[in-house]
Each structure stands twice: as C-alpha cells, then as structure tokens.
Amino acid sequence: MCQQSSRLRGPAEESIVTTTIQTRPPLPAPPSAPATSPVRVTGPAVPGADEILTPAALRFLADLHRRFAGRRAELLAARQERRQRIADGENPDFLPETKAIRDDPEWRVPPLPAGLLDPGADVGRADFEDTATPHLVNVVTGQLDLRATHRPAIVRPRGWHLTEKHLRVDDQPMAAALVDAGLYVFHHAGAGPWFRLPKLESHQEARLWHDVFAHAEDVLGLERGTIRATVIVETITAAFEAEEILYELGEHAAGLEADESDYLFSIVKTFRSRGRRFVLPDRSAVTADVPFLRAYTELLAYTERRRVDGDGAGRRPVTAADLLDVAATPGMVTEDGLRGSVAVAIGYLEAWLGGRGTVTAGGLVADTAAAELARSQIWQWIETETPLDDGRLITPRLVRYLVEEEVERLLAEAGEDAERGGRVETARRLFEEAALEPAYPTFLTIAAYARHV
Incomplete structure (x- = not known):
C-alpha cells in the first residue's frame, strides 16, 4: 500500500455548501502586502469593476501570483518538454513512478457536500474558459453575475496556459486561472466555492491547484x-494520470468529467506530426463509440467508481494501447467536412474577436474546443x-480556396457593418496563421x- 497523503484523510463530512451565494466584507491585506495596490489594472473602464477589483481583492490576487506564478511557469515548461518527447516518438503511458x-x-476522494450535485439541484454554472472570451468586460461582468446570484455556482476558470494581460503584478501578466479562481474564492468564501478545472496535463498541475486552494483557505479563514x-x-x-490527479487534489477533489471535443483536440495536437496513424476523419465521423474514445470514457468511469464511489474493485478496464488506438477510427475526410472545419474556425474567431464565446456553424453551437479541433485537423491533414x-490531396491551396468562399459569405452577411x-x-x-x-x-x-483584445 502506498503512503496515503494527509490531504486525503478526511475533511469533515458535513455540508460545506449553503443555499445562497454569500458575499463577505473586504479582508485586510496579508501582512506582507504593501499599502498601495500591487496589481496594475489596464484596459478599458468597465462598469462595476470597483466592486470586484477592490484593493483587498487585488492584494489577495497579488499574493497568489507571487507565491505560485513561478511554479506555474515551471510546469508549462515541463509541458513543452513532454510534448517534444512525444513529437519525437515517445508514447504517453501510465507513469511507473506513480x-x-x-x-x-x-x-478515496473525500465525501461530497450534500445537495450540490444531487439530481435537480438548483446550481448555476459559470464558464470563463471555452464558452467565454477574455475581454476585461467579460471577466468583470462574469464575477458580478456570480455575486448577484442567489444559488450555489460551479465555476470553470481559464486554464494554466492562459494569462490575464489586464492585471499585472511586478510588471508580469497574471495567470488567468489565478484571476478567475482567486476573485471567485475571495468574494464567495462562504458558499463553497466549487470549480471545474480545465486543460490539466499532469498530476503536478493538480498539485499546484491543491496548494493554491489550501493557501486561499488559510488566508480567508476557511476550513480545509x-x-x-x-x-x-x-x-x-x-x-493517463486520472487517478494521480484526484490524489494530488486531495481534500479539494470532487471527481472527474469527460469532454470529447477538447480531448479530440488534444489527440490531434499531441500527435499532429506522427503520421497517418493518428489522423482522424471528418469530425462528424468520430463518434463516442470509436475504440479510443470508448477507452477514454471507460477509464474515467472506472476511476470515478473506484475513487469517488468506492465500489470500483477490479482491474483497470483499458490499456495504454487502447487509449492510443486512433488508427481504428473508421471514416474519411470529405470536402464537406473540410469546408465545415474552415467555417467553424473562421466563424468562431470572428465571434471571439467580437466578445462572444460561442458561434452557430452548420446548425451546431461551436466553442473554443470545436474551433481548436477544426484548425488542428486542417493543419494535420496538410502535414x-x-x-x-x-x-484530391488536402493542400494549403485547396484550403485557401475554401477560406475565400467562407470569407465572402461572412462579408456578405456582415453587409454594411x-x-x-x-x-x-x-x-x-x-x-x-x-x-x-x-x-x-x-x-x-x-x-x-x-494583438486584438
């Protein structure tokens, strides 16, 4: 038996979620905080910003930045090194060291609070990531909306890879994840808080989230x-590190979720230069029952049963080879599929530049994940x-022809705008680009x- 982390030994089992979002009076600055604001706020004036970006809240964010920005940078560098090893031919696998x-x-994951995840629970969801754009007005308005709600909310902050250029500490842009999570925790410390964490690539990144949460609880006087x-x-x-991620989150862990579009984007991005073995057909042909996606969902379900529900005895149902069996996906790339990918990517970017985080393309709602997958598949098909x-081969010339058609269509739609x-x-x-x-x-x-926000 491995040595169990003290973080997993049992927070209190009573409910930690109230039925309403509660605001709290501003806290005094941490002892080391300077008298003036350590955060420089840039960008356009935003109504209500003074309610969210208060002096105390900015001191709290600066404290998070100074404690954790260095580790974040190290982990992002480790991501790049790992991606290069995979590009050079190494396959990801279950880690021998864990x-x-x-x-x-x-x-086990500690018992979940009563009520919040029950069927039919009146719980809000706020997304600062794939269905939002990082215009400062959206960042502030999202936090204002959370303050105004009268029910618990689960918040998806931006991922570790993104920055918030409008908030700078020591002349460095803040990690967007720390801004989104930090402001929500600071203003709603009496009501959860609950998060959905996106874009993690390793259990070390989960450990960083654990340490951020633990420090925030200590500063704000919350029970661990x-x-x-x-x-x-x-x-x-x-x-490949699903169990380790839950383990490292410790007393803050609640469970796992699947996200098919982002997972497909990760597959294409990670193996984009590894040849035809990792090439997918039209997005519409990649259904949930293809072998590698079925292995992915079965692995997460097994991990949930074992570590959250406590009834998952038995062997892991999938192997590393199952998770990497992209080549078994049936289907072809069609002109309609290529044309649709061009439309999704350009249409989404136009909407994103205008401050909208979703767009309707081909009768479906597309977010960042759909656009990322679309442009990544096109890059890989050409490569x-x-x-x-x-x-016909998919070439830059063919894609530019379809781009021209899509741009003409969008310009006609824009008319005199x-x-x-x-x-x-x-x-x-x-x-x-x-x-x-x-x-x-x-x-x-x-x-x-x-360049544009």
Missing part, C-alpha cells in the same frame, strides 16, 4: 477542504498529405488575445 498510488486500493473541484479530463496525458475521399467586416478579415488572417503556416501555435486564441 504506480503505488494507482495500486493502493484504500484512498471547503474549496472543491472536479477535473475535466480533456488531454491525453491527463487521461500528413491526407487525401479527400475523392482522391464595417466593424464586423474588419473582424472577418482579422479572423481570416488568424486562421491562416494557425492552420496553414508550418509553425503550429499551441492554442488558437493566444495570438488573437495578445
């Missing part, structure tokens, strides 16, 4: 384990010289955020 955690049958979080397992490397079902027309042209340039250039940007919206 085998003792997986083999220990005893540890008050803050709880489910993890959205949406990267291939996180799937691997994938043919359409009619035999010059502002929207400008966004369409900017979206075209951003798409072509992300899908047609030899260098592959790790995330689609980072350049757009730096």
